[in-house]
Every structure is written in structure tokens, then in C-alpha cells.
Amino acid sequence: MNGTSASLGEIEALKAAHTAPKVDILICPPATLLNRLSVAAAGSAIATGGEDCHAAENGAHTGDISAEMLVDAGASHVIVGHSERRADHHESDADVRAKAGAALRAGLTAVICLGESLDQREGGETLDVIGSQLAGSLPDGLTGANAVIAYEPIWAIGTGKIPTIEQIEEVHDFIRAELVKRFDAEGDKMRVLYGGSVKPSNAAEIFAVGNVDGALVGGASLKADDFSPIIAALEAAKG
Structure with a gap:
């Protein structure tokens, strides 16, 4: 919940700095800015997405936005299952799974978020939690082209805290193994992102x-x- 019309100038700066990027760049703004940002990004290498969607295509769900509406506004992606949605709106794995399914229905790429709390981390439950979320939040039919998995330890979001490199590696290796186990070759193609106090100094x-x-x-x-x-x-590391 950040950004107003004044923030749209940032897209111009990004476009100027990354005219031919070696990696994919995705911006997921608030719904109020999505269409205007999509228009501003048109013709560039920058994709746009929604921050959430409803599982239904339409209906009596005042205040919600469907995946089809996001497509109409110019989106190619949508984030589902972000920890703040899970916490603030009590979204279950089943809810996230339904939203990811809606993204596939509308032709969007689903960015599906997973992550453990500080209590779960300190209790040694991290891999159990991540495994459960993977099993419950991911619908069938995911591929490397229509799904991205994002690991975001809840205790690291906006706190300045960050897991050790070894902890990040352990979880990402576990996620990759679980994806391959369930989706075979497509599981190896799905991108796995890290989220949680990422900044220029630690990227x-x-x-x-x-x-x-x-x-x-x-x-x-x-x-x-x-x-x-x-x-x-990221370009230096992966490009």
C-alpha cells in the first residue's frame, strides 16, 4: 500500500536505466496505478502485475479484483499468498491455491509466496511449514512459464533482518527439490525468488x-x- 500518481516517474527512471536488461523486471503496483503504469511501461522490457486477485472471475465481491480485471488493466502477473495477505486477511493455503488457479485461468503468471514466522523458524519448523505451504498453495498445472515461487521469511520483511546465506540456500534447495518431485521437469524450470529485506548492499x-x-x-x-x-x-549474477 505505497504509491500515488507522483510515483509513476520512477518507471521512467527504470526504463532509462535498463533499456536492454538481461533479466526480467516486474513491477506490481497498487491497483489504482496498474493501468497507468502498464501504459507507461509499454514498449519497454518492464512487465507489470497485480498485488492480489480474487479467485472468482466476477460477482458480488465488492472491493475485490479478479484476475481477468488485472489482465484488462495491462497485467501479465499477479502476486498471491503474500505473507501480509495471509496475516491481515487470514488467507489459507486453500485460498492461495484458488487464487493461483484464477491466475492460470486468466492467463497470468502466478507469483506464489511462501514463508515462515519467527516462532516457526526458532522452533525448527521452517522446512515443515514450507513443505505444507507448497503442498497446499500450489494448484496442479503449474509450469516454468506460468508460475514463480517466492520464499519470503515473514520475520525478515521490512525488519532489516535477513536469514544467513546458509539458511536461504537450505530453503531454496528444499523448494526446488519439492517442485521437481511434484512437477517433474517443469519444477526445475520454475523460478524461485527470495524476498525479505533485499537491498543493494546484500543483493x-x-x-x-x-x-x-x-x-x-x-x-x-x-x-x-x-x-x-x-x-x-541480478544481471551480474545470472545474466
Whole structure:
């Protein structure tokens, strides 16, 4: 819940800085800015997406937005299951699974988020939690082309705290193994992103981890001056 019309200038700065990027760049703004940002990004290498969607195609769901509406506004992606949605709106794995299914129905790429709380991390439950969320939140029919998985330890979002590189590697390797187990070759093609206090100062170290294919960037994506170095770090690591 950040950004007004004044923020749209940041897209111009990103376009100027990344005219031919070696990696994919996706911006998921508030719904109020999605169409205008999609128009501003047209003709560039920057894709746009929604921050959430409803599972239904239409109906009496005042205040909600369907995946089809996001497509109409110019989106190619949608984030589902973000920890803030799970916490603030009590979304279950089944809810997230239904929303991801709606994204597939509408032709969107689903960015499906997973992550453990601090209590779960300290209790040694991380892999059990992630395994359960993978099983419950991912619908059938996912491929490397229509799904992205984002691991975001809840305790690291906006706190400045970050797991150790070894902890990130453990979880990402586990996610990759579970994806391959369920989706075979497509599971190896799905990108697995890390999210949680990613910033220019730590991006290169995070991107050096083998099964980290990119980042789900929060606060550092609000300004082009902060987001652009993260993009450059990913290009250097993976491009």
C-alpha cells in the first residue's frame, strides 16, 4: 500500500536505466496505478502485475479484483499468498491455491509466496511449514512459464533482518527439490525468488546462491535509485 500518481516517474527512471536488461523486471503496483503504469511501461522490457486477485472471475465481491480485471488493466502477473495477505486477511493455503488457479485461468503468471514466522523458524519448523505451504498453495498445472515461487521469511520483511546465506540456500534447495518431485521437469524450470529485506548492499551475496533465481523486492523497489542496483546485481549474477 505505497504509491500515488507522483510515483509513476520512477518507471521512467527504470526504463532509462535498463533499456536492454538481461533479466526480467516486474513491477506490481497498487491497483489504482496498474493501468497507468502498464501504459507507461509499454514498449519497454518492464512487465507489470497485480498485488492480489480474487479467485472468482466476477460477482458480488465488492472491493475485490479478479484476475481477468488485472489482465484488462495491462497485467501479465499477479502476486498471491503474500505473507501480509495471509496475516491481515487470514488467507489459507486453500485460498492461495484458488487464487493461483484464477491466475492460470486468466492467463497470468502466478507469483506464489511462501514463508515462515519467527516462532516457526526458532522452533525448527521452517522446512515443515514450507513443505505444507507448497503442498497446499500450489494448484496442479503449474509450469516454468506460468508460475514463480517466492520464499519470503515473514520475520525478515521490512525488519532489516535477513536469514544467513546458509539458511536461504537450505530453503531454496528444499523448494526446488519439492517442485521437481511434484512437477517433474517443469519444477526445475520454475523460478524461485527470495524476498525479505533485499537491498543493494546484500543483493549480490543473495543472488550468488544456486537456487535463488531472483528477488521479490519490497521497500527497495519504491525508488528507482534503490531498485536499479538490485536489478544490476541480478544481471551480474545470472545474466
